[in-house]
Amino acid sequence: xxxxxxxxxxxxxxxxxxxxxxxxxxxxxxxxxxxxxxxxxxxxxxxxxxxxxxxxxxxxxxxxxxxxxxxxxxxxxxxxxxxxxxxxxxxxxxxxxxxxxxxxxxxxxxxxxxxxxxxxxxxxxxxxxxxxxxxxxxxxxxxxxxxxxxxxxxxxxxxxxxxxxxxxxxxxxxxxxxxxxxxxxxxxxxxxxxxxxxxxxxxxxxxxxxxxxxxxxxxx
Numbered sequence: 001x002x003x004x005x006x007x008x009x010x011x012x013x014x015x016x017x018x019x020x021x022x023x024x025x026x027x028x029x030x031x032x033x034x035x036x037x038x039x040x041x042x043x044x045x046x047x048x049x050x051x052x053x054x055x056x057x058x059x060x061x062x063x064x065x066x067x068x069x070x071x072x073x074x075x076x077x078x079x080x081x082x083x084x085x086x087x088x089x090x091x092x093x094x095x096x097x098x099x100x101x102x103x104x105x106x107x108x109x110x111x112x113x114x115x116x117x118x119x120x121x122x123x124x125x126x127x128x129x130x131x132x133x134x135x136x137x138x139x140x141x142x143x144x145x146x147x148x149x150x151x152x153x154x155x156x157x158x159x160x161x162x163x164x165x166x167x168x169x170x171x172x173x174x175x176x177x178x179x180x181x182x183x184x185x186x187x188x189x190x191x192x193x194x195x196x197x198x199x200x201x202x203x204x205x206x207x208x209x210x211x212x213x214x215x216x217x218x219x220x
Contacts, residue, residue, distance in 0.1 A: 007059050010180045012038040014187055018070045020060075020096060021182040023077025024049040024089030025109045026130065030056035031075075031179030032064050033187065038180040039063040049088040073102050075186045077109045077177055079202035080130065080138040080157045086201050105186045106197040110140040112181035113174045114151040118144060125154065126170035135162045138204060148192035150185065159204040 014033040021031040027044040030053065041059035043052040061068060076093035079086045097104040110128040117126055123144075130138040140156035189196060 007039070007041045007063060009037050009039045009063065011036060012180060012184055012187070014038070014183070015191065016072075017187055017190060018066065018072045019075055019105070019183050019186050020057075020071045020073075020093075021075035021077065021107075021179050021186070022053065022089045022093045022096070023109055023112075023177040023179065023182060024053075024085045024092075025077055025079050025081030026174060026176050028052040028056060028089065029077070029177055029179040029182075030060050031183050032060040032066065032071075033180075033183035034064050034066050034070065037064065038183045040179040042176055042179070044176065047085070049085050053088070053092050068096075068100065071096070071100055071102055073097075073105050073186065073190070074100075075105045075107050075182050076199075077112070077182060078106045078197055078200065079109060080132070080140075080159075080204050081109065081202070082133060083201075083203050083205075086203065090201055104199060105189070106199050107182050107185050107189075108140070108157070108197055108202060109174075109177040109182070110138070110157060111142075111151045111153070112178050112185055113172055114140075114142040115145070115149075115181045115185055116178050117172055118142075118151065122170065124170060126172060127168060128172050128174065129165070130174060132159060132204070136160065136205075137162060137165055138202075139165070148194060149188050150192070150194065157202055157204060
């Protein structure tokens with residue numbers, strides 16, 4: 001099975017920016033915005049993030065006919081998402097930004113989902129709901145778009161037990177984080193002079209690593 005599940009392009013006013021976006025919160029998404037287009041390559045494999053990223057990067061640069069040296073910023077999808085998957089994409093974004101000497105632009109993935117929904121005609125409050133495993137959900141509430149065309153968070157992101165979740169009409173369950181929307185968010189934030197999210201992964205729970213206990217006392 002190929003790691004690349006899909007490759008496509010959409011129109012996007014990127015201005016003078018050439019932005020690379022990487023997200024591994026749900027599957028693996030890589031997008032490159034340049035010259036008024038965003039080229040997106042995705043893999044829906046929920047576990048093979050590290051194996052997929054390299055080939056997806058090759059796909060978008062080849063499709064855009066652009067060299068990595070043209071990238072002016074790297075958009076890192078910071079979640080929320082599971083620890084094991086999310087850290088792969090963030091590490092890759094950090095490595096690319098450091099290697100090229102360009103800014104890292106952290107963006108929450110749920111904001112990209114909300115942007116797509118609002119631009120697709122969704123009105124009023126909406127919630128992005130994502131499977132967090134362990135009978136839990138990641139939930140972020142949005143009030144709509146502001147005057148810069150950026151989603152306004154009204155609550156979250158939160159970790160919610162499935163047993164406590166009550167479905168609402170505006171709930172969105174993304175199958176992947178939309179790479180083109182990550183690029184649009186970054187472009188609008190840059191153009192409007194808005195701050196980006198903190199460079200901190202939104203795991204919302206402690207990683208599955210047991211802290212070592214105190215050494216046992218040895219009796220003689």
